[in-house]
Amino acid sequence: MTASVSKKTAGLSVRAYIGDAKTLLAFDMPENKTRDLVGFTIEVEPEGQTPYYLHNTLTFASPPDHAQDPKQPPGSSLNAPFQKFRWLHVPGSIHQGLQPFMGMYTYTVTPRYVDDKQSMQPLDPKLSVAVKVPVQPFELDGLKLGFTRGYVQSQGFLNHFGPKALIRPAGNELQFDTSQISGSNAAGQQYTFEEEYEWLGFTARSRVMDLLDEVLADGKLTVDVFAYDLNEPTVIESLLALAKVGRVRVILDDAALHHDKAMSKPEDQFETLFTKAKKNGSAIKRGHFKRFAHDKVFVVRDVAGGAASKVLCGSTNFSVTGMYVNSNHVLVFDDANVAGEYAKVFDAVWEGDVSGPVFVKSPLSSQNFDFKLSPRIAGDISFAPHSPQMATSVLDAVAGRIAQEGKKSSGKASVLFAVMEMDNGTSPVYTSLSELHKDQKIFSYGISDNPSGIALYEPGKTTGVLVTGKPSSTILPPPFNQVRSVGLGHQIHHKFVVCAFNDDNPTVYCGSSNLALGGEESNGDNLICLQGEEVATVFALEAIALVDHFQFLDRYAAKKGQKEPLTSAAPAAKDFAAKTVKWSLRTTGDWAKAYFDASDLKFVDRQLFA
Numbered sequence: 001m002t003a004s005v006s007k008k009t010a011g012l013s014v015r016a017y018i019g020d021a022k023t024l025l026a027f028d029m030p031e032n033k034t035r036d037l038v039g040f041t042i043e044v045e046p047e048g049q050t051p052y053y054l055h056n057t058l059t060f061a062s063p064p065d066h067a068q069d070p071k072q073p074p075g076s077s078l079n080a081p082f083q084k085f086r087w088l089h090v091p092g093s094i095h096q097g098l099q100p101f102m103g104m105y106t107y108t109v110t111p112r113y114v115d116d117k118q119s120m121q122p123l124d125p126k127l128s129v130a131v132k133v134p135v136q137p138f139e140l141d142g143l144k145l146g147f148t149r150g151y152v153q154s155q156g157f158l159n160h161f162g163p164k165a166l167i168r169p170a171g172n173e174l175q176f177d178t179s180q181i182s183g184s185n186a187a188g189q190q191y192t193f194e195e196e197y198e199w200l201g202f203t204a205r206s207r208v209m210d211l212l213d214e215v216l217a218d219g220k221l222t223v224d225v226f227a228y229d230l231n232e233p234t235v236i237e238s239l240l241a242l243a244k245v246g247r248v249r250v251i252l253d254d255a256a257l258h259h260d261k262a263m264s265k266p267e268d269q270f271e272t273l274f275t276k277a278k279k280n281g282s283a284i285k286r287g288h289f290k291r292f293a294h295d296k297v298f299v300v301r302d303v304a305g306g307a308a309s310k311v312l313c314g315s316t317n318f319s320v321t322g323m324y325v326n327s328n329h330v331l332v333f334d335d336a337n338v339a340g341e342y343a344k345v346f347d348a349v350w351e352g353d354v355s356g357p358v359f360v361k362s363p364l365s366s367q368n369f370d371f372k373l374s375p376r377i378a379g380d381i382s383f384a385p386h387s388p389q390m391a392t393s394v395l396d397a398v399a400g401r402i403a404q405e406g407k408k409s410s411g412k413a414s415v416l417f418a419v420m421e422m423d424n425g426t427s428p429v430y431t432s433l434s435e436l437h438k439d440q441k442i443f444s445y446g447i448s449d450n451p452s453g454i455a456l457y458e459p460g461k462t463t464g465v466l467v468t469g470k471p472s473s474t475i476l477p478p479p480f481n482q483v484r485s486v487g488l489g490h491q492i493h494h495k496f497v498v499c500a501f502n503d504d505n506p507t508v509y510c511g512s513s514n515l516a517l518g519g520e521e522s523n524g525d526n527l528i529c530l531q532g533e534e535v536a537t538v539f540a541l542e543a544i545a546l547v548d549h550f551q552f553l554d555r556y557a558a559k560k561g562q563k564e565p566l567t568s569a570a571p572a573a574k575d576f577a578a579k580t581v582k583w584s585l586r587t588t589g590d591w592a593k594a595y596f597d598a599s600d601l602k603f604v605d606r607q608l609f610a
Contacts, residue, residue, distance in 0.1 A: 003502070003537040005133050014109045014129040018534070019541035020138040020145050021203055025107055025131075026086040036113045038120055039081030044089065046135075047104040052095045054087070056080040057155070057479060066120035078123060081112040088545050091135055098160065098199050102136040137203045138538050141374035145535070146207035146330040147542055148316060148323055149200050150491065153474070153483040153553060161185055161196055163484050168193070168320050174269045175233050197234075200324035204316050207330045208323070211298055211312050212238040215247070222247040222281070222303050224346045226295035226524065228512075229258070229319035231266035236273075243274050246281025247303065250274065251349060253293040254286035266319075287354020289385050291522035295512050296322075299342050308343035310334050313526060315495050315512055326493035327418065327469070327546055329510060329539075331528065333373075338381070341369045342526075345383050349524065356385045356522065366390050377532040384513065384525040391520035392428075394527060398509050399428035401499050405442050412503040414443040416543035418469075418494035422448040425516030429497070437464035447546050449492045469546065471553040483553070492546065498539045506536035 006015040011033045017024040027040060045051035053072060059080040060066055068079045089107070091100035110128040114120050138145040151157055157165070162185045169176050178194040185191065197205060215221045216238060223242065230236070230252060242248035252258070258267040274284050287293055296317050300310040316328035333339060345364050352358035359365050364383050372378040382394050405413040415436055422430045436444040444464025469492035476482055496510040513519060513527035520527075530536070 003533040005131050007129050007131050009127075009129055011127055012109065012111055012129045014107070014131050016107060016131045016133045017537050017541060018133055018135075018138075019538050020147050021102065021136060022088060022090045022541060022545070023105065023107065023133055023135055024086060024088050024541050024544065025109060027109060027111075028085070029111065033111070036115070038112050038114045039077075039083045040087075041077045041081045041110045041112055041123055042087060042089075043078075043108040043110075044095075045106040045108070046091070046096075046101040047106075049101060051106075051108075053078045054082075054089060055094050056082055058083075059479075060120075066114075067122040081120075088541065088548070089135075090545075092199075098195055103134065104132060105135045106130055106132045137206065138535075140534055141377050142333060142335045143373055143377055143530075143535065144207060144332040144334070145538055146204035146314075146316075146332070147202060148204040148326060148328045149202040150325055150327045151549065152200070152325055153471075153491070154549065155481060155483070157200075158481050158483055159185065160199060161191060163482070165196065166193075167196075167324060174231060174266050174273075175236060178233055197324055204314075204328055204330040205323055207312065207332050208298075208316070208318065209234060209238075211300065211310070211332065212242075215300060216241060219245075219247075220303050222249075222301050224248075224297075224299040224301065224343065224350075225250045225252075226293065226297040226346065226349075227251070227267075227318055228253045228292060228294050228296060229267075229317035229322055230270055231319045232323055233320075235318045236270060239270075240273060240277050243278040243282040246279040248282050249346075249350065250284040251293060251295075251346070251354060252284060252286050253288050255288040255292050259286065285350060285354060287349075289354065289356035289359070289522060289524050291518070292524065293354060294514075294519065294523040294525045297342060297346075297512075297526070299339060299346055301343060306343075307336070308339035309336055311339040311342040313342065313511060313528070315493055315510070317493075321490075322493065326490050327542075328493050329496065329542070331510070335371070335373055338369075338371050338373075341371075341381065345526075354524075359524075360385055360387055368394075377530065377535055379529040379531050381511075381529070382527045384520045384523055384527070386520050388517075388521055391517055394520055395428050395515060395517060397529075398497060398515065398527075399432045401507055401509075402429070402432045402436065402497065405499055406439050408441065408503075412443075412500070413441055414501060414503070414540075415446070415464075415497065415499050416444070416501065416540045416547075417446040417497040418492055418543050418546050419446070419448050419497070419515060420490060420493050420495055421514065421516075425514070425518050427516040429515040433497070434466075437466045439464070445543055445547050447492055447543070447550055449490050465547055465551065467547055467551045467554050469550050471550060471557045474553045474556045476553075476556050491550075494542070494546075496539055496543075498536050498543060501536040501540035502533070505531065506533050507531050508536050508539045510539065 004015050004017045013028040015026045042054045043051050053076040055075045056077050059074045063074055072078050108128050108130040110123055112120055165183050179192050181190050182193045182196050215223045239248055252267055258265050271284055298312040299308050301308045312332045314330040316322050316330050348362050348364055349359055365386050368380040368382050370380045402415055405415055417433055422434055446466050447469050449469045495513055495515055499507045508530040511526045511528040513525040
């Protein structure tokens with residue numbers, strides 16, 4: 001497997017970056033080929049299936065004035081090419097529904113031009129460039145990755161499930177049948193909670209359920225569980241089934257969010273059910289260190305000898321919001337050394353009765369665990385809670401790696417990130433990320449649920465992007481449908497930072513740690529450093545998808561007293577289109593509306609990705 005595949009002709013260069021069941025297509029062209037350029041048509045051909053054109057939400061205001069294929073809808077990129085130098089494709093939606101094909105895909109990209117009358121000309125296949133890449137859940141050298149989709153504020157969610165879709169039954173019961181009907185979409189099609197969860201949970205849900213199914217099916221395996229939020233019905237069903245056969249131990253958070261004297265919290269209800277169901281070999285302990293037992297971990301072991309063989313970890317809570325609302329990631333290490341280290345941590349916490357002071361005195365808390373899965377993937381892991389000195393050291397290392405990007409002179413310095421709460425707590429990492437977009441040496445692209453502001457590209461500058469994952473109620477302009485308002489919890493629950501994803505020493509920091517000093521000192525957590533081009537690319541694509549999506553929503557966040565959608569492009573986009581000639585696509589007066597995101601058209605963007 002490789003991080004990207006590229007192909008180049010005299011007129012067009014196309015690079016396909018390989019993500020987790022998604023592909024970033026990036027284009028570049030010689031300047032003399034951009035005259036009269038109006039956009040790009042993208043054809044997609046899943047192996048062995050009928051090819052199709054990706055759809056564009058924006059269309060020409062007067063389609064008959066341009067070359068059109070009447071067999072294609074107006075939004076087909078054959079009829080309405082994308083006015084962007086990159087496009088992120090996730091299979092499904094319009095062409096393949098809720099269960100898209102996974103395998104080899106061929107992407108054919110064709111630049112489209114207008115004549116001197118500003119009329120788009122027919123597609124010329126001689127100008128096309130095709131690349132072939134695998135589109136499937138990421139797996140490489142003993143590491144599997146998974147990501148939730150979680151875009152409840154999106155056109156895709158709206159089209160599939162409608163604006164008032166339930167995330168769980170109205171009764172809010174802990175256990176329920178996910179095959180029951182959840183609702184109907186605008187087309188009158190009914191869907192179940194299971195169908196909704198498969199779409200929202202995406203590859204992260206598959207990783208979680210596949211591991212539990214594997215343990216359930218093999219009587220020689222057992223699983224140890226660290227859980228913070230725990231209320232996802234299928235996960236609970238699996239854990240209770242394992243409890244009945246004596247093959248699961250659970251350490252479950254009991255901080256105020258998850259426990260009260262009346263035993264009314266979902267985690268309390270689970271404890272009652274588990275205690276009633278468990279047989280010899282199964283057990284549960286509640287605790288919260290100084291603040292939280294914040295890990296989200298499954299450790300798979302052999303029943304006979306107790307040796308660990310596999311571990312699932314990451315930022316994803318085993319809850320309905322964690323798997324279906326939040327943007328999260330999951331890692332599965334199919335490696336005995338890595339799994340064994342997590343098993344040591346579980347045993348130490350179990351034997352110490354979930355005590356922070358006891359664990360902090362352990363070498364497991366005061367040392368990083370180094371690992372190497374292959375020449376393509378290596379890294380280290382730290383396990384919190386830590387002493388104040390160790391906590392500072394761990395986060396200083398992350399901030400130091402970010403700072404290294406600012407010392408580069410190659411023009412390829414980059415930091416991409418998705419971090420839950422950058423304004424909640426003290427952290428050298430938060431400080432670095434909050435100030436990062438001001439450094440014009442670094443291509444930065446980041447999102448947080450609560451940054452201290454929104455910083456967008458300015459015309460002619462290479463400053464970075466920092467957006468919020470919690471836009472206020474948006475009022476989207478036509479042709480977009482209105483999405484649901486915020487109110488389902490955190491959208492950005494990730495805690496990852498990617499440095500130099502396509503340059504020397506690509507590095508990812510991820511896991512359950514909130515990257516704050518308080519959490520590193522007071523929570524049960526794990527912070528993972530991964531080094532490798534392929535894995536860094538996967539996380540980079542996740543950041544790009546989130547920033548692009550929420551930057552658009554942020555532009556159209558409702559202002560006080562506003563009731564109608566905006567009817568013209570954002571001022572910054574207009575300004576960019578007017579001032580930037582050399583590196584922008586040519587815009588025609590006939591185009592519906594100039595919904596341009598300046599970051600998509602800047603030279604630094606093309607330089608980095610293409």
